[in-house]
Amino acid sequence: MVEEGSVGAGEDLGPEELEAALHQVAAWAASYRRTVASLPVLARVQPGAVRDALPHEPPPHGDSVERWLEDLDRIILPGITHWHHPGFLAYFGITGSGPGILAETITAALNVNGMLWKTCPALTELEQVMVGWYARALGLPGDWFGMITDTASTSTLVALTAAREAAGVDVREEGLSGIRPLVLYCSEEAHSSVEKAAVVLGLGRRYVRRIPTDERFRMKADALDHALREDRHEGRLPFAVVATVGTTSATAVDPVPAIVEVCRRHGVWLHVDAAYAGSAAVAEEFRWALDGCQEADSLVANPHKWLFTPIDCSVLFTARPEAFRRAFSLVPEYLRTDVTGVVDLMDYSFQLGRRFRALKLWFVFRHFGLEGLKEAVRRHVRLARTFASRVDEHPAFERLAPVPFSVVCFRVRPPGVNDETALERFNLALLERVNARGEAYLSHTKLKGKVCLRVAVGNLATRERHLERTFELLCEEAGLQ
Amino acid sequence: MVEEGSVGAGEDLGPEELEAALHQVAAWAASYRRTVASLPVLARVQPGAVRDALPHEPPPHGDSVERWLEDLDRIILPGITHWHHPGFLAYFGITGSGPGILAETITAALNVNGMLWKTCPALTELEQVMVGWYARALGLPGDWFGMITDTASTSTLVALTAAREAAGVDVREEGLSGIRPLVLYCSEEAHSSVEKAAVVLGLGRRYVRRIPTDERFRMKADALDHALREDRHEGRLPFAVVATVGTTSATAVDPVPAIVEVCRRHGVWLHVDAAYAGSAAVAEEFRWALDGCQEADSLVANPHKWLFTPIDCSVLFTARPEAFRRAFSLVPEYLRTDVTGVVDLMDYSFQLGRRFRALKLWFVFRHFGLEGLKEAVRRHVRLARTFASRVDEHPAFERLAPVPFSVVCFRVRPPGVNDETALERFNLALLERVNARGEAYLSHTKLKGKVCLRVAVGNLATRERHLERTFELLCEEAGLQ
Numbered sequence: 001m002v003e004e005g006s007v008g009a010g011e012d013l014g015p016e017e018l019e020a021a022l023h024q025v026a027a028w029a030a031s032y033r034r035t036v037a038s039l040p041v042l043a044r045v046q047p048g049a050v051r052d053a054l055p056h057e058p059p060p061h062g063d064s065v066e067r068w069l070e071d072l073d074r075i076i077l078p079g080i081t082h083w084h085h086p087g088f089l090a091y092f093g094i095t096g097s098g099p100g101i102l103a104e105t106i107t108a109a110l111n112v113n114g115m116l117w118k119t120c121p122a123l124t125e126l127e128q129v130m131v132g133w134y135a136r137a138l139g140l141p142g143d144w145f146g147m148i149t150d151t152a153s154t155s156t157l158v159a160l161t162a163a164r165e166a167a168g169v170d171v172r173e174e175g176l177s178g179i180r181p182l183v184l185y186c187s188e189e190a191h192s193s194v195e196k197a198a199v200v201l202g203l204g205r206r207y208v209r210r211i212p213t214d215e216r217f218r219m220k221a222d223a224l225d226h227a228l229r230e231d232r233h234e235g236r237l238p239f240a241v242v243a244t245v246g247t248t249s250a251t252a253v254d255p256v257p258a259i260v261e262v263c264r265r266h267g268v269w270l271h272v273d274a275a276y277a278g279s280a281a282v283a284e285e286f287r288w289a290l291d292g293c294q295e296a297d298s299l300v301a302n303p304h305k306w307l308f309t310p311i312d313c314s315v316l317f318t319a320r321p322e323a324f325r326r327a328f329s330l331v332p333e334y335l336r337t338d339v340t341g342v343v344d345l346m347d348y349s350f351q352l353g354r355r356f357r358a359l360k361l362w363f364v365f366r367h368f369g370l371e372g373l374k375e376a377v378r379r380h381v382r383l384a385r386t387f388a389s390r391v392d393e394h395p396a397f398e399r400l401a402p403v404p405f406s407v408v409c410f411r412v413r414p415p416g417v418n419d420e421t422a423l424e425r426f427n428l429a430l431l432e433r434v435n436a437r438g439e440a441y442l443s444h445t446k447l448k449g450k451v452c453l454r455v456a457v458g459n460l461a462t463r464e465r466h467l468e469r470t471f472e473l474l475c476e477e478a479g480l481q
Numbered sequence: 482m483v484e485e486g487s488v489g490a491g492e493d494l495g496p497e498e499l500e501a502a503l504h505q506v507a508a509w510a511a512s513y514r515r516t517v518a519s520l521p522v523l524a525r526v527q528p529g530a531v532r533d534a535l536p537h538e539p540p541p542h543g544d545s546v547e548r549w550l551e552d553l554d555r556i557i558l559p560g561i562t563h564w565h566h567p568g569f570l571a572y573f574g575i576t577g578s579g580p581g582i583l584a585e586t587i588t589a590a591l592n593v594n595g596m597l598w599k600t601c602p603a604l605t606e607l608e609q610v611m612v613g614w615y616a617r618a619l620g621l622p623g624d625w626f627g628m629i630t631d632t633a634s635t636s637t638l639v640a641l642t643a644a645r646e647a648a649g650v651d652v653r654e655e656g657l658s659g660i661r662p663l664v665l666y667c668s669e670e671a672h673s674s675v676e677k678a679a680v681v682l683g684l685g686r687r688y689v690r691r692i693p694t695d696e697r698f699r700m701k702a703d704a705l706d707h708a709l710r711e712d713r714h715e716g717r718l719p720f721a722v723v724a725t726v727g728t729t730s731a732t733a734v735d736p737v738p739a740i741v742e743v744c745r746r747h748g749v750w751l752h753v754d755a756a757y758a759g760s761a762a763v764a765e766e767f768r769w770a771l772d773g774c775q776e777a778d779s780l781v782a783n784p785h786k787w788l789f790t791p792i793d794c795s796v797l798f799t800a801r802p803e804a805f806r807r808a809f810s811l812v813p814e815y816l817r818t819d820v821t822g823v824v825d826l827m828d829y830s831f832q833l834g835r836r837f838r839a840l841k842l843w844f845v846f847r848h849f850g851l852e853g854l855k856e857a858v859r860r861h862v863r864l865a866r867t868f869a870s871r872v873d874e875h876p877a878f879e880r881l882a883p884v885p886f887s888v889v890c891f892r893v894r895p896p897g898v899n900d901e902t903a904l905e906r907f908n909l910a911l912l913e914r915v916n917a918r919g920e921a922y923l924s925h926t927k928l929k930g931k932v933c934l935r936v937a938v939g940n941l942a943t944r945e946r947h948l949e950r951t952f953e954l955l956c957e958e959a960g961l962q
């Protein structure tokens with residue numbers, strides 16, 4: 001028998017060793033925080049460089065924490081694109097935070113699995129309470145059911161599985177074979193995760209209707225209504241609409257109140273993808289973005305996008321938890337318990353294992369408080385709008401979308417570059433040159449066929465001067481004054 | 482303009498504050514490690530107790546780390562079922578480890594999203610190298626493609642989506658409606674996640690064939706062959722078989738070499754669920770468990786189950802990455818990059834966001850080394866077999882399954898309790914009484930209709946004396962000597 005506390009092959013770090021090593025990691029994390037702004041935001045490694053610096057085979061024997069941290073700095077860090085850099089303005093700029101880091105450390109130390117209430121009551125109940133806090137913070141119904149998933153892709157897939165079950169064609173037991181096609185609706189600006197969910201669900205991409213948008217990239221409710229009528233007329237079965245609050249390209253907000261009416265008229269499920277912009281509603285002046293969402297059947301918003309919670313943390317709300325249970329609940333003998341009258345979260349999703357993600361959301365709320373969250377969101381929007389003003393004021397810049405939140409879509413039109421093809425080439429090349437400078441990282445998209453550059457503010461450390469510098473870099477690389 | 486470094490509403494902890502707070506959390510984690518064995522393993526809170534101890538509304542203003550940690554101890558800890566307790570012997574006993582905790586802290590501090598190679602080359606490449614290390618450690622093909630997902634449920638769902646796409650009936654574009662039913666096969670002992678995947682995929686539970694098992698709970702390959710023939714004969718389309726290496730109830734190993742032959746004969750995809758037992762193959766004497774798996778199309782094994790990696794970390798291997806790409810790749814403009822010839826992991830799954838999970842697997846390999854991992858797995862199997870000997874030697878205990886790994890299935894047959902109904906009632910009541918003592922937590926299952934108790938060893942801190950004590954508790958509560 002191996003005695004407790006003896007350290008040898010196959011033994012974990014003891015408590016003292018763990019504490020000492022966590023002190024080293026604490027110093028590492030603080031140093032990373034202090035220096036990240038001076039690192040190139042976009043990794044400069046060549047493909048394969050990180051891979052080739054690592055051994056092909058796992059080590060036969062262990063080595064010490066000091067060595068891992070050395071290798072982290074030497075091999076891994078040069079290959080990191082720093083999402084934590086204040087100049088990270090690509091995609092949706094996201095940001096973790098100190099409280100989130102502390103909570104993730106504790107989550108790993110506890111290492112519980114909340115698949116059932118009994119296997120960790122505190123996980124299940126804190127998750128329910130945090131979902132309620134988040135709903136109240138956004139002005140959504142505080143009594144909505146909710147759960148935390150890894151990503152909005154998963155949340156949307158789970159929601160649409162429930163929606164399909166609610167369509168009255170027993171897909172769970174009988175499958176889709178032999179029934180008329182089920183049809184899903186979203187705007188042409190909806191996120192690719194909607195189409196991927198349709199693939200997984202077996203609907204087929206040809207039964208995903210991408211509804212046209214207006215000049216501000218918002219779904220046309222009348223076109224949605226028309227599409228639903230047509231499909232129904234032709235014998236297909238419309239079952240769900242996905243509205244977007246904050247589209248990925250232009251952060252447009254679909255007209256949810258009008259979409260709610262269309263959905264009611266046709267009896268289809270409304271799922272709202274508010275992954276990015278949902279969190280903006282912590283501040284009263286952005287609450288309009290969720291108008292009508294109280295009437296949705298399900299809604300996803302991601303604290304890991306704009307609520308300073310480390311990835312991954314997506315919240316899936318629903319007014320109809322029973323539809324989720326009907327779709328997913330399936331309890332084999334080995335998961336039965338003697339506890340009744342509690343929520344077993346495994347009954348509402350296809351994922352069984354459940355990490356203690358609620359802890360980080362709790363610590364984030366505890367650190368910032370609602371007022372702090374509002375202030376951070378407001379700061380980000382202010383920064384984006386100041387950048388938009390610069391774009392608007394410069395004759396060689398063209399803004400391509402409104403700025404309801406913290407994302408600016410624009411392009412540069414230098415003198416003499418006029419046709420669309422040339423503009424596209426110019427702007428994509430400009431993007432690569434600016435990103436290569438290492439001080440800012442922007443991404444791009446297309447809106448109504450026009451390539452545009454995107455500045456997306458989401459990092460807690462981003463300040464006015466980072467956006468000023470970004471504008472300067474754009475001018476320099478575009479050869480403008 | 483708010484100046485950098487100023488602390489106020491909506492500001493993160495500064496680097497010094499973060500470092501100091503991480504020191505507090507380090508002390509908390511070490512203390513948790515020292516005391517967890519003295520806590521009741523199964524939470525004793527009543528349903529609602531944690532919820533009711535928390536405010537209904539989020540706080541308007543933040544407070545300090547000290548207060549969060551106080552509330553963690555006061556409100557959350559009593560509601561924790563301690564998976565980290567050495568007496569946690571339920572489900573699959575899992576265990577995190579010090580290196581995993583350190584890595585999760587760093588993962589949260591970096592907070593990168595590896596959806597594309599470009600958005601974090603080091604994440605993508607370390608993930609590929611770690612998947613290769615894990616494959617080599619298990620004796621699987623080192624050149625298999627692989628990726629890390631959250632749970633085996635997700636891995637199996639993703640694999641079966643690829644399998645469906647490989648069946649030659651363009652489900653991605655056309656959907657399942659209007660084509661003949663696709664049929665999925667697994668044993669009657671397969672995990673519920675297989676059936677849940679069938680629900681999500683739109684196959685329908687009636688097209689999941691639960692193939693009978695032999696007296697050792699292993700899928701009967703001839704029955705599988707028969708079922709495939711029958712479905713094909715009747716015009717249905719068999720597309721995938723899920724074999725299990727280490728079933729959830731009895732850790733039985735399906736005869737994969739024979740199943741491979743059946744799958745080849747019928748041209749169907751073979752996915753292997755080795756979530757628990759796959760990791761045992763780090764030790765040569767358990768490598769038999771993966772015999773034939775080299776010929777599988779995909780395989781899932783979970784480092785968060787038996788490789789000392791904090792939840793969540795599931796590895797999905799495949800010999801056919803192109804089928805995954807065909808099923809999932811869908812690149813909207815806003816995710817296009819200028820980099821070619823690299824792996825963008827978003828192309829192989831429905832999940833877009835990707836946490837830096839590879840880091841913890843790296844640190845685990847670095848701490849234990851292959852020899853340490855072998856030693857830990859061997860120790861767990863030794864402990865389980867010693868417990869099984871006690872069961873075998875006691876006249877009132879009955880072992881109900883072989884013990885190929887670290888799980889023992891048994892029941893108590895006290896004098897005078899004979900019929901199955903009475904035995905079931907007795908053993909379930911015994912289970913609750915033993916669990917209520919707080920020193921051990923066991924779960925149960927059914928095998929061939931008989932309720933059995935399960936002792937599942939998987940925690941790094943579990944020693945001989947914890948299993949001795951568990952046996953004593955069973956005897957005491959059963960009224961035996």
